[in-house]
Amino acid sequence: MLEHVTATRYVTPLREGGSLPGIVEADNLGTYVVKFRGAGQGRRVLVAEIICGELARRLDLPTPDLALVDLDPEIGRREPDEEIQDLLVASAGLNLGVDFLPGSFGFDPLVWKADREFASRVVWFDALIHNVDRSWRNPNLLVWHRRTWLIDHGAALWFHHNWRTADASRPFDASDHVLGMFANDLDGADAALRPRVTRELLETAAALVPDEWLADEPGFDGPDAVREAYVDHLLTRAPKVRGLIK
Ligand SMILES: Nc1ncnc2c1ncn2[C@@H]1O[C@H](COP(=O)(O)OP(=O)(O)O)[C@@H](O)[C@H]1O
Ligand SMILES: [Mg+2]
Incomplete structure (x- = not known):
């Protein structure tokens, strides 16, 4: 919880x-x-x-x-x-x-380098969740205590604004991604992360959403049905996401 x-x-x-x-x-x-x-x-x-x-x-x-x-x-x-x-x-x-991360500051791609493994994993992850909000203009990464922290996932999973057109095979355009130029081991990220995106992991994350934010979602028979739809979508996407990163 x-x-x-x-x-x-x-x-x-x-x-x-x-x-x-x-x-x-x-x-x-x-x-x-x-x-x-x-x-x-x-x-x-x-x-x-x-x-x-x-x-x-x-x-x-x-x-x-x-x-x-x-x-x-x-x-x-x-x-x-x-x-x-x-x-x-x-x-x-x-x-x-x-x-709140006190004293953190925004990641600046013109000043900072990102580790190849980390950058590749972030791009892979953003492709999985359809996150269009980690661009040069809007990195949504904070540097704090010598690590880079991911914030602001509110624009991800945007297919949920129209579930009928949700497409787990939709390509992900990484050309604008703030870590794109450092992310040259997408195969390694895929090998490391894909096996970890299990039904159990996805269900654990979806279970943390309060029922009242999932209630009365048009086309669904209650909060658990919506959770299941998120889980199914991401579980379908994970094995093919590497090939969808453009
Ligand atoms: N956990 C945090 N600790 C410190 N600053 C934060 C944190 N989360 C967000 N911020 C600051 O607030 C700004 C807006 O937050 P963000 O989550 O990106 O919301 P928005 O959806 O409005 O872009 C960020 O760009 C960052 O500067
Ligand atoms: Mg933001």
Whole structure:
């Protein structure tokens, strides 16, 4: 289970992100970057964050701990900025918390080199999850404690915005990928990661998504049916993903 905490204070918005994530303190004395359920793209973005973040972690790709953050609408009503107030009030209840990495900075591909094995594994993983959000312009990688951390998987698994056209054989265009130029051992990444993407692993990650974010999904008979669809999709894609990276 993901840790479940309660927000005690809204600190500040992170204006750089499109979806207005914010820094929030919680009753466990933790500080989180919170992705709000009431933001424009809705709860599917949070589902993608959990499934992909928890898969990355289990494939030994560093990613911050995730938590479910309960938000009392009272915290929103105290907020002077109207846009933020609306967002917080619309997000009363469960939201997604990403453990804040203090002092981290964004990976800059013009300044930093990436390890060949690591870069290849990240590209392979992004191809698996259809992640188009790790580009030169928008790396979504943080450097912290001498490691490179994967963040922001909200745009991955985008087939879930229209399940009927979901295609596990869809090619992945890696030409824009921030680590593409370092990723010259995709065969090695495939050999290392493919056998680890098992039904059991995928089910473990999908089980961490709260039922209420999967309820009433059109075309599905309840949260477990949606989980199964994610698992089946990724399990079908994993063995062929190497050949789909363009
Ligand atoms: N766990 C974290 N620790 C420190 N900074 C973070 C963390 N997560 C996100 N950030 C910062 O906030 C920005 C926006 O977060 P991100 O997850 O990329 O959301 P968005 O979907 O809005 O792009 C990131 O580019 C990064 O600078
Ligand atoms: Mg981002």
